[in-house]
Amino acid sequence: MKKVVSWLGLLLLLCLSGCTLVESESKPLPVPSNVDSLPSLEDWMQSQEYNLPSKEPIILGFSQLGTESAWRIANSTSIQDAAKESGITLIIKNAEQSQTKQFEAVRSFIKQKVDVIAIAPVVESGWDDILQEAKQAGIPVIIVDRSVDAQDTSLFVTTIGSDFYEEGVKAGKYIQDRLRNMPGTIRVAELQGTSGSTPSIQRGEGFRSILGDKDHILFSQSAPADFTEDKGRQVMEGFLQVGEEERPQVLFAHNDEMAFGAIRAIQDAGLKPGEDIIIVSVDGSRKALQILADGQINAVVECNPLLGPQLMQATKEIMAGRTLPKRMVPREDIFTQESAKREMLNRKF
Structure with missing residues (x-):
C-alpha cells in the first residue's frame, strides 16, 4: 500500500512540474506600435508596482520652469511630496521662466551625477544640445508638463503631461x-x-x-x-x-x-x-x-498639475530598466457652472 501511495505522489509531482514548465514558456504580448493604443497615464500607473525595489537611493534632478501660477505651485508641491513618499532624493531648481537657467540646472545635475533628470521646459525649442549633453553623460531625461520639439526623440525617455x-x-x-x-x-x-x-x-x-x-x-x-x-x-x-x-x-x-x-x-x-x-x-x-x-x-x-506620483513611478521604472510609453496623458474634464459646484471642494490646488 505504501508503494502505491509513493507512486501516486511521484506521478502528481511530475504533473505539477509539467504545468509549471508550460506556463513559463508563454510569451508576453507585443507592445502596440500605434501611439493611439497606448494606455492612459492612470491605466499605466495601475498596471505597475509603485514601490519597485532599489538597492541605493535614487537621485532625481528637476528643473521647474517657475512659480507663475497656483497651478505651477501645486505641480511643484505634488512632485516634492511624491519624492518624499517614494524615498527618492529630489534636487529641484526654479528657472524663473528662463531657458538659460534651465540649461544651467541640467549641467549642474550632470555634474552632480544624478540618476535621472526631469525638465518642465519653459519653451519648446532649443533643447537638442543640452539633451545631447545629458545623453552623453548616460543620464535619462523625462519631460514633464510641457513638450520639447527635439528632432531626435531618443534624447528623452518619455513625456508626462496634459494634451x-x-x-x-x-x-x-x-x-x-x-x-x-x-x-x-x-x-x-x-x-x-x-x-x-x-x-x-x-x-x-x-x-x-x-x-x-x-x-x-x-x-x-x-x-x-x-x-x-x-x-x-x-x-x-x-x-x-x-x-x-x-x-x-x-x-x-x-x-x-x-x-x-x-x-x-x-x-x-x-x-x-x-x-x-x-x-x-x-x-x-x-x-x-x-x-x-x-x-x-x-x-x-x-x-491636472498633480503629476508627482507619475513622475516618481516613471523614475523608478527607468532605474529598473523597464520600457515606458513615449507619452503619458492624464484624464481631464471641462467644468461648467453646475459641475463646478460639485467639484470645487475636491480641488487640491
Whole structure:
C-alpha cells in the first residue's frame, strides 16, 4: 500500500512540474506600435508596482520652469511630496521662466551625477544640445508638463503631461455650442500664454481648429500675457480700448490666472464678466471653480498639475530598466457652472 501511495505522489509531482514548465514558456504580448493604443497615464500607473525595489537611493534632478501660477505651485508641491513618499532624493531648481537657467540646472545635475533628470521646459525649442549633453553623460531625461520639439526623440525617455491641443478643442467646442444661435459676427479675443511655450501654441491651435474656419467667428484680438494675472489684466485692458461694436464678446484665456486679471479689467470697464463677455479658461484651480460657480467665468477646461506620483513611478521604472510609453496623458474634464459646484471642494490646488 505504501508503494502505491509513493507512486501516486511521484506521478502528481511530475504533473505539477509539467504545468509549471508550460506556463513559463508563454510569451508576453507585443507592445502596440500605434501611439493611439497606448494606455492612459492612470491605466499605466495601475498596471505597475509603485514601490519597485532599489538597492541605493535614487537621485532625481528637476528643473521647474517657475512659480507663475497656483497651478505651477501645486505641480511643484505634488512632485516634492511624491519624492518624499517614494524615498527618492529630489534636487529641484526654479528657472524663473528662463531657458538659460534651465540649461544651467541640467549641467549642474550632470555634474552632480544624478540618476535621472526631469525638465518642465519653459519653451519648446532649443533643447537638442543640452539633451545631447545629458545623453552623453548616460543620464535619462523625462519631460514633464510641457513638450520639447527635439528632432531626435531618443534624447528623452518619455513625456508626462496634459494634451494641450485637446484642451483647446474642448474650449472651442464649448464656445461653438454656447453661441450656436447667436446672430451676426462673434468677436473672439485670446489671452495667450508665454510665447513659444507648448501650452500656448497647442491650446491656440486646438481652439482655432474648431472655430477658425467659421465665417461668423472673428478672432479680433490675440496677445501673450505670460500666464500671469497682472499681465492678463494689462492685456485685457488694451483689448477693451475700442468701441462697443469692436469689443470682444468672447474671451479664451490660456490659463486661470490670466482669466482672473481679465475679469478685473472687464469690471473696471463697467462690464459684467460672464455676461457681457463670455469667458473660458484652462487649469481648474479651486479659485477658478469658485468664480465659475459664481457666474463670472462660463467654463473651465481642466489641466491636472498633480503629476508627482507619475513622475516618481516613471523614475523608478527607468532605474529598473523597464520600457515606458513615449507619452503619458492624464484624464481631464471641462467644468461648467453646475459641475463646478460639485467639484470645487475636491480641488487640491
